[in-house]
Amino acid sequence: MPDASLLNAIRAIVGDRGLLTAPSDTAAYVEDWRKLYRGQTAAVIRPGTTQELAAVVKLCAEAGTPVVPQGGNTSMVGGGIPAEDGSELVLSTSRMNRIRDVDPADMTLTLEAGVTLKAAQIAAAEAGCLLPLSISSEGTAQMGGILAVNAGGNNTVRYGNARDLVLGLEVVLPDGAIWNGLRRLRKDNTGYCLRQLFVGAEGTLGIITAAVLKLAPQPKEIAVALCGVPSVQAALALFTRFQGHDAASISAFELMSGLGMSFVLRHIPGATMPVETPSPFYVLVELATPRPNAGLRAMLEEILEAALTDGTVLDAAIAESDAQRAAIWKLREEHSEAQKREGASVKNDVSVPVSKVPAFIAQATAACEALIEGVRVVPFGHMGDGNIHFNLEQPVGSDAAWFLAQDHAIMDVVNEVVRAFDGSFSAEHGVGRLKPYMMPDWRGGVELALMQRIKSAIDPNGIMNPGKVLPAAE
Ligand code: MLT
Ligand code: ZN
Numbered sequence: 001m002p003d004a005s006l007l008n009a010i011r012a013i014v015g016d017r018g019l020l021t022a023p024s025d026t027a028a029y030v031e032d033w034r035k036l037y038r039g040q041t042a043a044v045i046r047p048g049t050t051q052e053l054a055a056v057v058k059l060c061a062e063a064g065t066p067v068v069p070q071g072g073n074t075s076m077v078g079g080g081i082p083a084e085d086g087s088e089l090v091l092s093t094s095r096m097n098r099i100r101d102v103d104p105a106d107m108t109l110t111l112e113a114g115v116t117l118k119a120a121q122i123a124a125a126e127a128g129c130l131l132p133l134s135i136s137s138e139g140t141a142q143m144g145g146i147l148a149v150n151a152g153g154n155n156t157v158r159y160g161n162a163r164d165l166v167l168g169l170e171v172v173l174p175d176g177a178i179w180n181g182l183r184r185l186r187k188d189n190t191g192y193c194l195r196q197l198f199v200g201a202e203g204t205l206g207i208i209t210a211a212v213l214k215l216a217p218q219p220k221e222i223a224v225a226l227c228g229v230p231s232v233q234a235a236l237a238l239f240t241r242f243q244g245h246d247a248a249s250i251s252a253f254e255l256m257s258g259l260g261m262s263f264v265l266r267h268i269p270g271a272t273m274p275v276e277t278p279s280p281f282y283v284l285v286e287l288a289t290p291r292p293n294a295g296l297r298a299m300l301e302e303i304l305e306a307a308l309t310d311g312t313v314l315d316a317a318i319a320e321s322d323a324q325r326a327a328i329w330k331l332r333e334e335h336s337e338a339q340k341r342e343g344a345s346v347k348n349d350v351s352v353p354v355s356k357v358p359a360f361i362a363q364a365t366a367a368c369e370a371l372i373e374g375v376r377v378v379p380f381g382h383m384g385d386g387n388i389h390f391n392l393e394q395p396v397g398s399d400a401a402w403f404l405a406q407d408h409a410i411m412d413v414v415n416e417v418v419r420a421f422d423g424s425f426s427a428e429h430g431v432g433r434l435k436p437y438m439m440p441d442w443r444g445g446v447e448l449a450l451m452q453r454i455k456s457a458i459d460p461n462g463i464m465n466p467g468k469v470l471p472a473a474e
Pocket of ligand 2: 153381382389428
């Protein structure tokens, strides 16, 4: 347990408003939004600046007290939750929420870790640019955490993952030193690419405190449709058609199931279906271009008309206004929340080659249904990049705790199918504290040894987010 003298020294750095110790104040920081992981901490530290954060980390390093960096606390895998024994301090970046610079000429946005993705998108838009990153939790998720897990989201099919947008980083290292790598260069081959070491490391190598992100031109024409399709195979066929017409204009291609959609319609106020025919699966396709009047709407109509004629699509609705576009996106973005309200669920965040998505979903569904009678399979997600949230909802009327206790058994059968397609068990949510046990089997040998050597070189005393990503040393 961190002692009182450490907390007093920290208070001297961050002030009263930067240090929360009352259990009623720290409660929201020690439990994840799905209420699956609950830890304990003596304090939540909320520094206001990078210098304050660095001074706090230096003190913790000297005291040998581990720290758990936390952004918006939207992790799906418990990545920002401290251990149960109360030995770790939570370091929240939420007060470090300044936009430092927006440069429409360089097309860059420099911001601090605590800026929410939504606020970052708005700052980019006000400068006439697009921050091409969008995830369901963007109103709450903070950029530091997003970069730490290398979030993917809805636009990966077009713009890549978070790491593809990072030009520069500022990081506080485990000894409290500040690495200022806030460069905005498009080319920089001066030695190892350090910034990419910290992106996706989930706070186990250091704390990202600021970043320079690459922006894109703002779209001038956007067309969105919701399509009911008879099968995942048909969804793939539709994707291939859009790619054949104009691959560069696809900014999102999202898959949902009829069951997942029924959860959204049941639990999310204001959710309405724009198509009439109930379908086994649905696709949300978004096309966007920075060219005005580029004819995207006409292209969308042409492709959907042909697909309706040959049965690839059963029903479709094209958004006629911004409000309709938002209403269609709401059906997709509320999937996680609706699933949570429906009951207990076990999440798998996997990726396979895009062409293998139909076979993966068919085989993983069969494996889960054979494992647990009545389990409700809810696959959805980013079909255009091969990342499927293969989530399982508890059987109707079953006990939630009984169902959740089978999480490893469920993840293991799903991941055996993932392995057969040479996929990944952690596509965009991270490894967190849920999945380090899988690492030896999946990234064992030379790869895991290399990761462990990097960890011990940068964080020799193991004070940065212990127990996350890598399995505990034997
Ligand atoms: C999403 O894409 O909505 C989230 O990453 C998903 C999840 O709940 O697994
Ligand atoms: Zn996702």
